[in-house]
Amino acid sequence: xxxxxxxxxxxxxxxxxxxxxxxxxxxxxxxxxxxxxxxxxxxxxxxxxxxxxxxxxxxxxxxxxxxxxxxxxxxxxxxxxxxxxxxxxxxxxxxxxxxxxxxxxxxxxxxxxxxxxxxxxxxxxxxxxxxxxxxxxxxxxxxxxxxxxxxxxxxxxxxxxxxxxxxxxxxxxxxxxxxxxxxxxxxxxxxxxxxxxxxxxxxxxxxxxxxxxxxxxxxxxxxxxxxxxxxxxxxxxxxxxxxxxxxxxxxxxxxxxxxxxxxxxxxxxxxxxxxxxxxxxxxxxxxxxxxxxxxxxxxxxxxxxxxxxxxxxxxxxxxxxxxxxxxxxxxxxxxxxx
Ligand SMILES: NC(=O)C1=CN([C@@H]2O[C@H](COP(=O)(O)OP(=O)(O)OC[C@H]3O[C@@H](n4cnc5c(N)ncnc54)[C@H](O)[C@@H]3O)[C@@H](O)[C@H]2O)C=CC1
Ligand SMILES: O=C1[C@H](O)[C@H](O)[C@@H](O)[C@H](O)[C@H]1O
Numbered sequence: 006x007x008x009x010x011x012x013x014x015x016x017x018x019x020x021x022x023x024x025x026x027x028x029x030x031x032x033x034x035x036x037x038x039x040x041x042x043x044x045x046x047x048x049x050x051x052x053x054x055x056x057x058x059x060x061x062x063x064x065x066x067x068x069x070x071x072x073x074x075x076x077x078x079x080x081x082x083x084x085x086x087x088x089x090x091x092x093x094x095x096x097x098x099x100x101x102x103x104x105x106x107x108x109x110x111x112x113x114x115x116x117x118x119x120x121x122x123x124x125x126x127x128x129x130x131x132x133x134x135x136x137x138x139x140x141x142x143x144x145x146x147x148x149x150x151x152x153x154x155x156x157x158x159x160x161x162x163x164x165x166x167x168x169x170x171x172x173x174x175x176x177x178x179x180x181x182x183x184x185x186x187x188x189x190x191x192x193x194x195x196x197x198x199x200x201x202x203x204x205x206x207x208x209x210x211x212x213x214x215x216x217x218x219x220x221x222x223x224x225x226x227x228x229x230x231x232x233x234x235x236x237x238x239x240x241x242x243x244x245x246x247x248x249x250x251x252x253x254x255x256x257x258x259x260x261x262x263x264x265x266x267x268x269x270x271x272x273x274x275x276x277x278x279x280x281x282x283x284x285x286x287x288x289x290x291x292x293x294x295x296x297x298x299x300x301x302x303x304x305x306x307x308x309x310x311x312x313x314x315x316x317x318x319x320x321x322x323x324x325x326x327x328x329x330x331x332x333x334x335x336x337x338x339x340x341x342x343x
Contacts, residue, residue: 008293011037011072011096013063013087014079015049018101021278022076023053025286026293033293039066041079063087067094074296076289077101081176085110092117092125097296099289101129102184103176104310108318111311124301127292128310130184134287137255141246142189144253151249153190156228158182159243161236163275164207171213174232175320179218182230182244183320184305184313189246192222194316194332199323207235218320239273240280308337 012023015038026033039060040046046059060066066075067090074097077087085105091098092114104126105111118125132138145153160178169177187193200217208214215233222228245254257280263270274280288304295303316332323330 006032006297008033008097008296009036009071009073010034010076011039011060011066011069011074012076012078013039013066014077014083014101015040015046016078016080017278019076019078020049020053021285022078022099022289023049023055025289026076027053027055029286030290030293032297033289037066037069037072039063041083063090067091067096073097074099074292081106085114088114088126089117092121095121096125097292097302098126099129099292099302100126100310102180102310103314103317104128104307105314106176108311108315111307111314115307115311118307124303124306126307126310127288127302127304128307128313129288130181130188130305130309130313131281131284131288132181132185133188133284133305134291135255135281135284137258138185138189138244141244141253141255145189145246145248150251150253153226153246153248155247156186156190156226157243157245157247158186158228158230159241160230160232161239161241162234163237163239165212165234167209169209169212169234171211171216171324172321174214174216174234175218175324176314176317178234179230179232179320180313180317182218182228183316184309185244186220186222186228186230187309187312189244190222190224190226192224192226193312193335194228194319195221195223196329196331197316197320197323198329199320205233205235207237213324216324218323240276241273242280 023035026035035057037058038046075091077100081103084100088098088100198219201213202215204213214235218230220228259271261272291304292302319330319332
């Protein structure tokens, strides 16, 4: 069986995901696309030479019985509505992060999925599929370095545009660290504090950049996460786990070592597309494989998406408070009671 995809949102990552389903992965095919900008959707079909139906709305796309699964790659605020409609139409759903931009929205999705009695949703937390993070988790779990004590994360973009806000540093950017630290440490967040260093002159007037997010995990492990989205030099993702008997760190994949004019240099990646290309391929291939055999997705779940946004909401609160903010208790959305 080939998994027949409809894609909602044909922007930067939507186009990337379409390209990988069509040309790099096995078992999937894009048969329909839509976008709030029909021009963007049409341009995507033409550029990628897709044999796909252009739908004027997602509602029409969801009614297409030939579509097995949808990839939701629209802007974050649109995710909740699209995911709920997709669940209602009985479609499998791969939704880019965040699952929804509010905790209540995530709960509505988790409860809607639970009512179907099936796993339908996977969230695009692709770092769980990155070879570096997977090797890091394996080393932590080996016990060779003793207990983890601290985690240091760095998430730097070369630059962002005027649409990027101080809050987006949480649900658009830091949300990757929130999910990957949960997964690496098999632990939950307890509390968060935000520090604002002096802002860079490269940040637009309404953006505080960089930002430091300090967390206590429930185990007592401390997480220090830097988000700096105008670093100028490139796209730099770092993660060091400091243990009792050693430090384990991911490294950025090096494609080139250049000797020139008396210098040695390693060109840095400039954005997420190349840095996590293998991870994006692996997460979507995993989705396709499990949908194809009828299991339903086994990647990051709607509950993972709910917890990431729950912690994100606490981080946004901490951005405007002076002290520590407690992360609300994680309740099992499957059991209702909200
Ligand atoms: N996992 C990752 O590493 C990455 C994830 N993302 C996530 O992917 C999503 C899209 O990001 P980008 O592709 O960078 O944005 P983008 O702005 O390039 O593309 C978004 C597309 O969605 C369309 N759109 C907006 N609202 C819509 C709606 N209600 N219905 C249908 N289409 C709608 C826009 O017209 C646009 O074509 C975001 O949630 C973002 O957080 C983005 C980049 C990397
Ligand atoms: O999800 C992403 C990308 O993966 C980048 O890491 C972030 O910096 C970007 O803001 C966000 O859209």
